[in-house]
Amino acid sequence: MAVPGTTRLLPLALVVLLGSLTWLLDRAASIPSSAVAANSDQPDMLVDKATVVRFGEDGQPLSLLTAARVSHLPAGDITWLEKPQLRYTAPGQPRLDVRGERAKSVNQGREVWFPGAVTMVRAASGTQAELTIKGRDMHVLPDTGVASSEAPAIAKMGTYIVESVGFIADSKAETLELKSNVRMSYEPIHTR
Amino acid sequence: MLFRKSLIQEMSWVALGTFFVLLMLIMTTQIVRLLGQAAIGALASSAVWAMMGFAAVRYLPILLSLMLFFSILAVLTRLWKDHEMVIWFVSGRSIMSFIRPILEFTIPVVILIALLSMVLSPWALEKGQEYKEKSLSRQEVTQVAPGVFRESPAADRVYFVENFTGGNGNNVFVQLRRDEKLTVILAEKGGLYLDSDGSRWLWLAKGRSYEGLPGTAAYETLEFENARLRIEAGDPPRSSTSTRATSTMALWNSALPEHKAELAWRLAIPVSALILSLAAIPLAFFNPRGGRASNLLVAVFAYFFYYNCINIAQAWLSDGKISLMLGMWPLHAAALLITLGLFAWRSKLRGS
């Protein structure tokens, strides 16, 4: 077996092999850490033509929302809706319908703000006729059934028409509080 | 001089051969396990080769010690079989004179084994684990295969796509888990994609999603024409390093019995390699006139018995059954005594 080669053959071969294996592994395994910063001002959910129904503990539908477009921003957990149509059917309250150009829903829909033109319709209930309010920049709190605004609005209830700047409509108490320069007119029913 | 040189050279060649065979053997079983993991998506298919490299470095200390033991055993047995041993004895060599060349052959490799088991193997384990997790989180995009359930690395998302036509999945089922809430999404079409700044999106067309706390009626259903959901792209939180992966220095400083046991285990590999290499000399005694290769069987059993004792000693050390001060030294001392006993028995036989 007198094969030429120093007696140091084995250790040398092994060191070379292990050295190269370790170097290769170190190079192969070094992945640049992902540079993506989870920028939270970018939306993390976008939905087109959405119909959202939320059910209460008893399984009855609480609110029905249809919107042309929904986008959710993780920063502040804000959801923006385009051409939203909201219908609240909470128990013990007359049905509330709100339609607007855009809406911003905050903390899981417990507070919704409608910038721009808004129409709100509160269904008739035993004691009261149907109330329709056309206004701007309206705040709606579905759980408490309160809608309010600081901007000028026109409210129509049964045969009365009221104009004011700012109002608070409380569905539970079925009240309508008008803030300032209120003008009211009565529109007789034409009996032609 | 010739005695020493030829002996070491022959052992070196046999050792190299054994090393490659053992390495191939380990690679074969590792590849089976890794490919199995890649098939179910628990391992990024691109990471299979690198993980095999890491597995190799992890098993190297044991492979090298087995290589040493086997190569010495094989060469000495051949010397006996070809009656060369008799010639060496006639020319004044005794069994003791084999010790010096064997040591000269073994010591450098034992140092290499020590380096491996103390430094390289823990590093390989740590680096391997980190690489596996990072490559998995980056690989999720290509993971959704048709007709197979897939789970995301953080196990919070499960996908099922019935079949693929033109790169898009049909009849998509997704289950998302965010803190307590469970969301189930069904869609006619769907898929995963990476956007420009590297975050990952799930897109779905014409579908419905049902989100709610399991067991309550307070659900929220969403019907949509199409939807896009960004799936977190950040690297997952690093899992805690196991004892095997902690560096030797950290083990030395910590007082935990489990760490001390691991340290004793890492030390035991080079020590046992040295003792076993010496024991291989008397163990290689082989009666050429028709003697069966039973001594090889005894040697193999001795090897595995010694190593399993080391493993069991480690288990007892971490359980506290043996005091940490003692460590595995009694075991090595016993092995050394047996080796000396074998030497005495064999040399008495030769009468020199």
Add this chain to the structure above:
Amino acid sequence: MSLLSRYLMRELSLFILFALIGLLGLYTFFDLIAELTDLGIGGYRLSDALIYVALRAPANAYELLPIAVLIGGIFGLSHLSGSSELTVIRASGVSLKRLLLWLCLIGAFYGLITLLLGEYIAPAGKRMANQHRLAATQSMLVGDFRSGVWIKDGKQIVNIAEMLPDLTVVHARIYEFGKTLTLERVIEGHNGRFQSKGNWTLQKATVTRFLPEHAGVALSKPAVFNWQTSISPAMLAVLLVEPAQMSATSLLSYIDHLKRNKQKTSRYELALWGKLFYPLACLSMVLIALPFAQSQRRSSNAGVRVFIGIACGLIFHFSNQIVVYLGDLYNWPPPVVVSIPTLLFLSAAAFMLWRQERR
């Protein structure tokens, strides 16, 4: 079986056995190291680890037998040709064809053992090992994913998070779909027990039903819920073992289930075909051993020839696994995928033999 062939058989078997014991020792040793990391979880003692490792030995043997046959074959035949017994056998009128026939017989014998191992002993051993380990660590069977086992069954997608070793379902969630990709019911239940073919019972169940047209969500909590499904305990047992370890019969039934549910079956089909071809590996190993051993003309580097033989065998085993993985990845037809390595090596062995004979 003439006296000579019986002698050949005994001689080779000694070396094959020796190689198998050596390899098994090495693998059991590695298994033990792996198990040691889990000592202490839920009272998992050393004796449990030893029993678990012992029960896995048949599965290891199944995986190692072809390599053992090769290494044993090469050493055995080299030993014979080294002591020139092989040349004596050939000289005493045993033609190459008859020698090959004997070797094939030996190879077939070990192929049969591999078949028995792969079909009955290894899966049973693996299942007992898993069950023993689970009972010892009081942990649950979970299957491939951390969220448990997922099964698609007709109009249901079932997620079984945890199971006890005796395959009772600790917790299951069942999604039931309507016709047009709508979710009709979500059923959650505990302590699922198999009653008869096609139905299980779940206790403490909650059924959430989504009424059509968003009319509402009906919640009911029946104490016992009768769950209609084609899932059987045998199928659950199958899901807990990787395909390569399953027996052919359970593979066949599971492939049938997957086909019925339009699920991808290639991974399991490859495993099935692999199982059928695997015993053939032993045969080809013995035949590969012959050219390597026979050509040894008492030349000095006998060791090198033996080493190359073993390396070839390992490459064969290695390529077998790689080809199966690539087959699954690129959906190649399973029968072709599995037979490539075996046929390749058989033809290589035949070629080497032919070349040796001609010279």
